Amino acid sequence: MIDWFHPSLLFIFGALTVPFLRGKLQQACLMLIPILAVGTVFSMSPGTYWTYNFLGVQLTFGAVDKLSIVFGWVFTIASFIGMVYALHVKDSGQHAAAMLYVGGSLGVTFAGDFFTLFIFWELMAFSSAYLVFARREKAALEAGYRYILVHIFGGVCLLGGIILHYMRTKSITVGPLEHDGSLAFYLVLIGVMVNAAVPPLHAWLTDAYPEGTVTGSVFMSAFTTKTAVYLLVRVFPGTELLVYMGTIMALYGVVYAVLENDCRRLLAYHIISQVGYMVAGVGIGTDLSLNGSVSHAFAHILYKGLLFMGAGAVIEMTGRRKLTELGGLYKTMPITLVLYMIGGFAISAFPLFSGFVSKSMVVAGASHDHRPLVALLLTMASAGTFLHTGLKLPYYMFFGKDSGLEAKEPPKNMLIAMGMAAFLCIGIGVLPGPLYHLLPYPVHFDPYTGDHVTSALGILLFTGLGFFMLLKKLDPEPTISVDTDWVYRKGSRLFMWFVNKPLSAYESYLAEIYNTWITRFTLFFSDLLARIFDVRGIDGIVNGVADFFIGLAGSLRLTATGLVRSYAVTMLAGSVLIVGYYLFAYLVGL
């Protein structure tokens, strides 16, 4: 009996198998693997599994506790819904990339040590980038490259932090880091904040998600930021900085959503806004607020997936993505509209929808922790959420002025996937018990008190009143909004201009100085050397040696006369000399 099986292995196996399958068999495989993965999560019990000793470091692939199990649940469920939504897609590469992507985030979820975590973290970044590239348009390719570069930056920060942490503590266990203000702490935090899309490190998300394929962006909306939220809950609970960052995030996304014209980019800004609640909940760090962050991540994956599926269905059927070019689709796509609206009500936290039972936990967490301003600002952001996701986007997409587009409902598999997500959005809202039971800390929280319901309804309905009163002001405008990606999109041009103009001018000025002074001086000095040292010194020695040998050779040549007589005389003289020597030596020895 296997006591634990890593769900990532299923997805990695799937990624390797799917490209070789076709037609019905491929579709069956796409659905079977997430179902098996849900099964492995269902049969999990807390514990530590699959540990290996690698070069003296303990690697743990299966660190299972309540926190990782609840994320395991939602990741595997979301992967099933996403796969059903993508069943009609014929591009095997996209399916394989999505499988690897899900496998990566499950690997992060169950990683017990930072090295394993880092490997899966990078797997996520690269496999998800393919989901952007797969749209194969110029804008998508460019956004994909920016996406991967930002994630490489985040990955390097994370790895640097992990290594510094390991050098200091000799521990790579994934757990709360000490708030010691060390470089290791902040590098890991920055690495995770990049993936959680915390401003100003968020622009990759709103840049890339709207450029992904219709089905790929559904996966992206679910996994990267929520894996980062998981890691924040695990490693950074109670980090004060995150309270402020989270609250700013929640409002930041709302402000940009007002200005946005691209439907999926509007939804992407609301991911930032919603993740802001989770980040703030982590920062507050009480049991209630951490439970709130986790449950909100759970609910968010489902309703945000549903919203991306709805907007994706419209893009798939009409080929248009800008609100200024859409409108009047309610007649031809009523089912898509209703399913989208369920997601819209869920994200807006209407009573009986999933957002209501999760978002209110975070807000209550802020209230109970005596942070009235945070609670008020988060509530304000939730009015903004309904304003855009529940009112503005559906109004200009499905109602408003009729764009005269010939559309019809999307393929059945897309509707079924949306239906499943919608079912869960309502199911969690009506019966929050099972979700609360999964949360890492015991839940003593009841969202359905009378005053909470009426005040939530008051906020939402009067937001609606404000929307219709200011409708003229909200008409979408055909513009794009400058965000912090300006730094590497326009800013890089500024850098190139700096390199090309002032820097290269400076460079040629330096070259001039070099030519004038250094080169001239060197030439003068070497000329001096050539004239004196070379001619007098080196040449003198070389020539002198040569002259000597020429002279010697000349005198030697005189002895080689070619006459036998001369040679005979020489030999005779030599013999006399040798005999004379021995004679002399003998005489001396006497």
Added chain:
Amino acid sequence: MIKKLVLYVGDPANASTLKKWSYVALALVVASDFLVSRAHAEYFWDKLPGWGALYGFVSCVVIILVSKFLGHQGGIMHGEDYYND
């Protein structure tokens, strides 16, 4: 059934009826806010009946006006080919 409902809501001819019902819903929400128990209220504003409605409306207006101001006057919004020159 769903389709019928959507078509009814979308039809401009029914706009005035819908508007009437919406006002009724708004009034009902505010009225019910006066009837519920506020034993758990944390802050003084939570004790005020109708607070949610007021705060929701003010939030909505503030968000729209501030965002549009930042977008137009704050230099956030640019033409669509801003990055493609």
